[in-house]
Amino acid sequence: MATTEEDTPQRRPGGRSARVREAVHQAVLDAIVEHGVDRVGIPDISRRAGVRDSSIYRRWGSRENLLLDVLLDYSGQVLPLPDTGTLRGDLAGFATELAAYLETPLGGGLSRALAYVTDTEEMAEVRAAFWDSRFHAVRPLFERAVERGEILPDTDPRFALELLIGPLHFRTTLSRQPVDADVVERLVAHVVRALRAEGPIADECGGTG
Missing domain, CATH: 1.10.10.60 (Homeodomain-like)
Incomplete structure (x- = not known):
């Protein structure tokens, strides 16, 4: 047939x-x-x-290639890059999503796993590749802020992101304190002030104040 x-x-x-x-x-x-x-x-x-x-x-x-593929894929799904039109709005959106993610069993588990993993040469490479990829993915957020004149062109986007996410990881992984909207707002205000082109820290690094 x-x-x-x-x-x-x-x-x-x-x-x-x-x-x-x-x-x-x-x-x-x-x-x-x-x-x-x-x-x-x-x-x-x-x-x-x-x-x-x-x-x-x-x-x-x-095994290491598999772990890296999984970690990168999952983080990309749950942490999309916001585009609100302002540095403050973008940082607040990203920080809010990250804080919510770290509060989930999976997000908290992944964060603790990366923090406490045994430092073999292979796992060190996985960790480095993971963070390099995440910094690269978030870089456009700061590039847009430079184009809008909100921060100096020579701002280090990797260090800028560390300023934002460091306290969030500290609270969720180490001190186990809640991250609510007020915490995010205060954190973002401090980070923006540190990065803005007219801020006191920028002035000390060669800004025009």
Whole structure:
């Protein structure tokens, strides 16, 4: 009997490959929350995801490559870059989303996992690559502020971001204090003041005050 186009299974873009990636990613996230980054192993991920070890190694090459792929993908999904038209608005939006993310079991688990992971050479490379990628992703926020004249052209975007996210990670990971709207507002006000082109800190670094 002849088959029609309707009878023929249609391949979806990414089909099985996308489903495998999704299952493996979710298995890694679950394992990180339960055990921490340094205890994530391919056999455990294979069991959780229902995917052969060989398939995982063939696609990612190593445990470290897999971890980096998962961490970057997830952080990109939950922390989109705001574009409000002002530096203050962008920083407030980003800080609010980050604070909310760090309060979730998964966000808090990932943060603690990165902070407390055993410092092998491989994991140090994963951590460095993760933060390099995150700083690169957030860089346009500060570039737009430079174009609007809100901060000096020679502002270091990496250090600027550290000024913003450092207190948030400290509160959620170390002191375990809540981060509410008032905390975000006060934090952003201090960061903007430190970065703005006419601010006292900018003046000491060569600004025009």
